[in-house]
Amino acid sequence: MSVQPLVEQLKGGLDAPICLTWELTYACNLQCVHCLSSSGQRDPRELSTVEAMHVLDELRDLQVFYINIGGGEPMVRRDFFDLVEYSVGNGIGVKFSTNGAFIDTDKARRLAAMDYLDIQISLDGVDEATNDAVRGAGSYRMARTAMDNLASAGFGPFKISVVVTRHNVPQLDAFKDLADSYGAQLRVTRLRPAGRGADTWHELHPTLGQQRQIYDWLMAHGENVLTGDSFFHLNALGDPLPGLNMCGAGRVVCLIDPIGDVYACPFVIHDEFRAGNVRDPGGFAKVWKESDLFRSLREPQSAGACASCGAYDACQGGCMAAKFFTGLPLDGPDPECVGGEGEHALQTVVPGSAPKPSMDHTKPVRLVRKPVTAS
């Protein structure tokens, strides 16, 4: 009945985001090597409780149905439960991503008692060695303990969230079995070269051969496995995967970072993709509706070097962030182009020329004991 296909209309932007990610803090007890936000230390400019609640008021008025909370580790914030309860109390459902460190038996019971709350526990390997190589020593046990606690508390179907790397592609079936054993839902997403991931992507991203394996596996599991629509670059391999098959950045998706900066998506924390700040006059709504960046992203995009490729309609040229942080032009192939064009293009990138993430909250490495300074 519609005049234009839905996806074309969505590309022109929505009155408010469908999928809004809000990183609550840059503080984190872990230092995952692929962290999109280079988290570790809290930023002194982070939004206060009152400021965060004001943003939630705005999102309620915009009728944002739910938010995806992340970090850093969001449960590090002392006002974490206050903000979640305020959000849900205002009709904004919450899905939050956590490494599980703070989900003890008490917290698990508290979380289980709340409505409209979804939890994603991050796990990047079905065994300790594979997971901890990426997420750090002890992180596997931490995540499994949190899962056990949620299951005992009767939380219901939480989500297990996996970033697919070349080391865990062979474990996809085992991840599904693990999720099933908890009555949990499996979510697998694409590794992005953002944040610290910009430095580790070349060693971690799935190989060209594995891309086909991931596609076949996702096709076989259909809507039983969540993907955040993150694998649409694989659609060039055949029938489309479930989901919207488009880049939602600035159109249906955006990110609010811990200091209130608004970016086009969670994978582009860089000045070039910063649309404004929730503290600016007019707040988040004005940024979403009027920023020059978001307006330009809602214009028709050029297929550029991909225009002559028969698969462009299927893959849409892939992920903007993946291209940006690997130094590729935005109107060319995705670095993981299943036609192999990305690999070619990467060979032409001058080493060291790819843009660096604008902020780094990685904790300083302490090789020796802190010197005692006289004050």
Place this chain on the structure above:
Amino acid sequence: MAVALDSRLELHPQVAVRPEPFGALAYHYGNRRLIFLKHPDVVSVVKNLERHATLADTLDACGVSPDRWPSFVTALSSLESSEIVRERPAPR
């Protein structure tokens, strides 16, 4: 349940409808489903179900011409299976 012209429907109480340029977004807070209502007429029908006795009465009141009614029965059936609309509970 199959939706028919004489069905007595209502918007599911756990569903919020947000207007958009193409029609509206409907979100079910219980099953977390997000549904695109791709035509303004579907939006007005969905929002007005409760004001009229039957689906046919709603379609009539919303000015939907009878030749389009079959497509609306199909659309409402799909929305019913996603629990965006439901059969009105019998009055007690």
